[in-house]
Amino acid sequence: GAGVSQSPSNKVTEKGKDVELRCDPISGHTALYWYRQSLGQGLEFLIYFQGNSAPDKSGLPSDRFSAERTGGSVSTLTIQRTQQEDSAVYLCASSLAGRAQETQYFGPGTRLLVL
Amino acid sequence: GDSVTQMEGPVTLSEEAFLTINCTYTATGYPSLFWYVQYPGEGLQLLLKATKADDKGSNKGFEATYRKETTSFHLEKGSVQVSDSAVYFCALSDRGGGSEKLVFGKGTKLTVNP
Numbered sequence: 001g002a003g004v005s006q007s008p009s010n011k012v013t014e015k016g017k018d019v020e021l022r023c024d025p026i027s028g029h030t031a032l033y034w035y036r037q038s039l040g041q042g043l044e045f046l047i048y049f050q051g052n053s054a055p056d057k058s059g060l061p062s063d064r065f066s067a068e069r070t071g072g073s074v075s076t077l078t079i080q081r082t083q084q085e086d087s088a089v090y091l092c093a094s095s096l097a098g099r100a101q102e103t104q105y106f107g108p109g110t111r112l113l114v115l
Numbered sequence: 116g117d118s119v120t121q122m123e124g125p126v127t128l129s130e131e132a133f134l135t136i137n138c139t140y141t142a143t144g145y146p147s148l149f150w151y152v153q154y155p156g157e158g159l160q161l162l163l164k165a166t167k168a169d170d171k172g173s174n175k176g177f178e179a180t181y182r183k184e185t186t187s188f189h190l191e192k193g194s195v196q197v198s199d200s201a202v203y204f205c206a207l208s209d210r211g212g213g214s215e216k217l218v219f220g221k222g223t224k225l226t227v228n229p
Contacts, residue, residue: 033216043159043204043219056216091159093217100208100215101147101166106159 002026004107006092012113013082021077021110023092029105031098032075034059034067037109038088046090049075050098082114117142121205121220128195128227136190136223138179138205146207148172148181148188149217154201162190162203195227 005024013019025032034046045059049069060066064083069075079086089111093104121138128134140146150162150172163172168183177192188205205220 031215035217042221043206043217045216045218048216059216093159098215100210101164102215103149103161103164104208104217105161106151108158 004092004094004105006090006107006110008110009108010111010113012115014115015084016081018078018080019082019112021079021090021112023075023077023107025073025075025092025094026105027073029094029096030072031095031102031104032069033093033095033104034075034077035091035093036088037091041088043091046077048098079112082112084114087112087114117146117207117209117218119205119207119218119220121203122223123221125224125226128225130197130227130229131194132227134190134192134195134199134225136203136205136225138188138190138220140186140188140205140207142186142207142209144209146209148179149206149208150177150179150188150190151204151206151219152201153204153222159204195225197227197229200225200227 007022032049048056064080067077089109091109092107095102095104118141147166149164152162163174165172165181171180179190202222204222206217208215
């Protein structure tokens, strides 16, 4: 079946604008994760969804970042009032049930550039 | 909190050379351990994993053994190929942490020359 998909693949925005990033996980996967990959910080966890709930939001860097998941499927990560330090590749991953031993399958990422 | 430390490289080898990328971890629980690989222009994909002590993960000629006594999960390959050029990430997922999120090392860039 299809893997994890993300859109857009690239996004260029101006400082202060809001952006929405979309993730479509593998069908049937209840666990969904957002990560951020940047040169300075490496790969960082942002938020975890189990179904439509987000029991772990500990990685969100500020209150400008929010995410939701609807229908136990698609998730949207929203960044308000973007800053240049938000420039990074945003990765989405899904796994079957969110257990530690499961493989997380990653999407191709959204490359965000804030000018 | 949990953390992963891996040799950062970059590492440059000739084809058919032996590869070791060191990875050690700190975890509060009993983690599962992973190696992910990112080939040029591609997304992050699982290379291998091990979920309990003394397990050996293997794939595409790569191996890593979960060593609880030394908290290590070193990646090895006996004879690298040009096609192995990529960035390799060691990661853990800790049970009982609530989210079982992946905690990554900083990545090791490997270049294999013909």
